[in-house]
Amino acid sequence: MEVISVKTNQRNQFVDITDRVQSAVTSAGFRDGIVCVFVPHTTAGVTINENADPDVVFDVLNALSKTYPEHAGYRHIEGNSDSHVKSSLIAPSLTVIVQDGLLKLGTWQSIYFTEFDGPRTRQLWVKMIG
Ligand code: ZN
Numbered sequence: 001m002e003v004i005s006v007k008t009n010q011r012n013q014f015v016d017i018t019d020r021v022q023s024a025v026t027s028a029g030f031r032d033g034i035v036c037v038f039v040p041h042t043t044a045g046v047t048i049n050e051n052a053d054p055d056v057v058f059d060v061l062n063a064l065s066k067t068y069p070e071h072a073g074y075r076h077i078e079g080n081s082d083s084h085v086k087s088s089l090i091a092p093s094l095t096v097i098v099q100d101g102l103l104k105l106g107t108w109q110s111i112y113f114t115e116f117d118g119p120r121t122r123q124l125w126v127k128m129i130g
Contacts, residue, residue, distance in 0.1 A: 008118035033130030043117035045090030051110035
């Protein structure tokens with residue numbers, strides 16, 4: 001298993017980690033199978049979305065914040081229930097096909113680490129299964 005460390009600098013932020021996942025696959029010499037990217041945190045996640053127009057990420061974050069505002073009468077004493085809700089909706093893991101040593105993603109797709117309670121230093125666990 002490989003570990004990727006991600007440092008975020010905003011409370012809500014998408015970080016493109018495609019190159020870092022590809023580097024983990026390449027350095028492991030992994031050629032064919034699937035790679036699982038897992039986020040061991042309860043206020044973050046991982047997703048795939050468009051990498052061409054940065055306004056897409058802005059709009060997704062904006063839609064999540066409008067739908068799940070930071071303060072909305074939550075009970076959780078830590079004050080970050082919106083972060084927990086977004087983490088569950090986005091999900092803590094995903095899998096991508098690896099073919100001939102390359103992540104098999106669509107032309108406009110990138111893998112994003114999704115921060116919902118930053119800034120923080122986070123970990124991602126990457127497991128290759130062939
Ligand atoms: Zn909490």
